[in-house]
Amino acid sequence: MTTPASPSPTATPSPSAAYSSSAPFPGPPVRxxxxxxxxxxxxMHARMLAAGPETELTAVWARRPEAAREVAETxxxxxxxxxxxxxxxxxxxxFAVPPAVQAGLAVTAARAGRALLLEKPLGPDLDSARALADAVAEAGVVSQLVLTKRYHPATRDFLARAAGLEVTGxxxxxxxxxxxxxxxxxxxxLEHGALLDLGPHLLDLLDTAAGPVVSVRGTGDPRRWIELTCEHAGGAVSQASLSGAVNLPRVRTRVELFxxxxxxxxxxxxLDHEECWPVLRAEFAAAIRAGRSTEIDAGRGLRLQELLEQALPR
Incomplete structure (x- = not known):
């Protein structure tokens, strides 16, 4: 799952709050x-999808029926x-469930011909991620990853500017x-730590901004603090520090290119992360109507999972 950027994850805002869109969507909303x-x-998921106009939240299912009923009714x-x-x-x-649950259920959905909005990581390990990505490819369904930061205009501006740089480190x-x-x-x-939860975000940004990562190694304990060293195709070297267990007043996410x-x-x-959700929703719906995934798809998720596997401290 993606880590919420807002400080109040238990609040349930109005479905229309910060999610309205004035741009007309071609065709009926995606169910x-x-x-x-x-x-x-x-x-995130429920209020984003219910807000439309590109999508319509039709149903909610969870292992706890009372929880599913509460979200659905809201x-x-x-x-x-x-x-x-x-x-x-x-x-x-x-999908808004743990990786091990997503990995199995999403394969079933792909085989049923359903488009998929997937959390990262795809699964708890590389084998499950590969099985899911293979199922998506075999079924030919649209897939998209909730790599939150990728949908913010500031992130896209950063990556566009990075494309014109010679990056040394x-x-x-x-x-x-x-x-x-x-x-x-x-x-x-708590079991897998920051590598699986936060690692996909930084590895995605570094792999895109500094050039494709050709090798990555990790040191430390993912449940406390893990340090990644990446070597990139163009010769750049990068470092990534990850932890979800340090006392900070707010989330700190930063990438520096030299x-x-x-x-x-x-x-x-x-950044206001509320700006990400209308973009994510609109691009997912447009991809479904076009029958073609964006670059942030299950294939991208598998690529990141391969890097996560490399990064596991041995």
Missing amino acids: VGLVGAGPWART YGARAAASYDELLGSCEAVA ARSCYLHGGFLGGDLATAWR GPGEELVYDTAG
Whole structure:
């Protein structure tokens, strides 16, 4: 799952808050079913999909029926009695569940011909991620990753500017204290740590901004602090510091690129992450109607999972 950037993940804003869009969407809204009813499902997936106009939240299914019913009623959807019922009510499925759960259920949805809105990482390990990516490719369905930062205009501006740079080295960090307690201190995060949860974000940015990563190695404990060293195809070397178990007043995400020219810095401290969701929703719906995934798809998720596997401390 993606780590929420907002400081109040338990709040459930109005479905229309910060999600309205005045741009006309060609054709009827995409009917999306949601799997999961936890804090991230409530505060991001459900309200984003229900806000439209590009999507319509049709049904919610979770292992806890009462939780699914609460989310569904809040956003004008219905609670599905089973996963099969959910699949029968929609043309796309969004997942807001732990990686091990997503990896299995998403394969079933792909084989049923449903488009997929997937969390990162794709699965708890490389084998499960590859099985999911293979199922998506074999079924020919549209897929898209919730790599939150990729949908913010500031991130896209940073990556566009980075494309014109000669990068010699880079350093980056993604740090917060969410694993110390609260909604983010979930079982899978506490087991796997920051590498699987936060690593996809930084590896995606470094792989895109500094050139394709050809090797990565990690040191430390992913449950406390892990340091990654990446070598890039163009000769650049980068560092990434990851932790979800440090006491900070707010999330700290930063990427610095260095080379013969001026440094280029990307910092999320001043970004409003609410700007990401309308972009994500619109691009997912447009990809479904066009029958063609964006570059941020299950294939990209598999690429990141391969890097995560390399980075595991041995």
